[in-house]
Amino acid sequence: MGYCIKLLGIVKKLRGKVQIAVHPTLVPETHVLANVSDVFNAILVRGDIVGDTLHYGQGAGADATASAVLSDLADAALDLKNGSMGRVPPFVPHEQDGAVLPMDKAISPFYLRLSVIDRPGTLAKIAAILGEMKIGICSVTQPEGHVGESVPLILMLHDAPDLVMRQALKKIGRLSAIKAKPTMIRVETFE
Structure with missing residues (x-):
């Protein structure tokens, strides 16, 4: 399919608001973040003038985890000793950034994998629900070679609000042709 799955923390501006999320995400295999693996982590920052910059280094594994735990313990000890809580303030958007966008309104493309009974009309019912919810379909794949009562159906979908996608998923899940x-x-x- 040309994607790999990564756990991403995402902060970006969207329609005058700040979208903040952490979730498993499909990333194009051709993107530099797709090659970050093992004990390494990366931060991709997009600037107006410089474009994309990547900050890459060890962030997992025994040594990196021990270092992070010790750092957290030292911070907590300093907070207790000095009577100050949270020397590093939580994320607070600046007024020019706008408010934090609720996750229900976050917009992204989606990958959808269904296990369906292979019979005429199944795809039409799924497409009708997506159309009713104003979610466009980029591509549909039904891998060959599956024998049995159900077959996989993979859909790549256009941008949609998170809440709308979850509502569509509930409706699709209620179809009699959906087996899982x-x-x-x-x-x-x-x-």
């Missing part, structure tokens, strides 16, 4: 709980994963295109 649908799988939904957000997609990051980095555009």
Whole structure:
């Protein structure tokens, strides 16, 4: 399919608000973040003038985890000793950034994997629900070679608000042709 799954923390401006989320995300295999693995983590920052910059280094594994735990303990000890809580303030958007966008209104493309009974009209019913919810379909794949009562059906979907996608997923899940709980994963295109 040309994607790999990564756990991403995302902060970006969207329609005058700040979208903040952490979730498993499909990332194009051609994107630099797709190659971050093992004990390494990366932060991708997009600037107006410089474009994309990548900050890359060890962030997992025994040594990196021990270092992070010790740092957290030292911070907590300093907070207790000095009577100050949270020397590093929590994220507070600046007024020019706008308010934090509720996750229900966060917008992204989606990957949807369904286990369906292979019979005429199933895809039409799924497409009708997505159309009713104003969610566009980019592509549909039904891998060959599956024998049995149900077959996988994979849909790549256009941008949709999170809440609308979850509502569509509930409706799709109620169809008699759906044989297992649908799988939904957000997609990051980095555009």
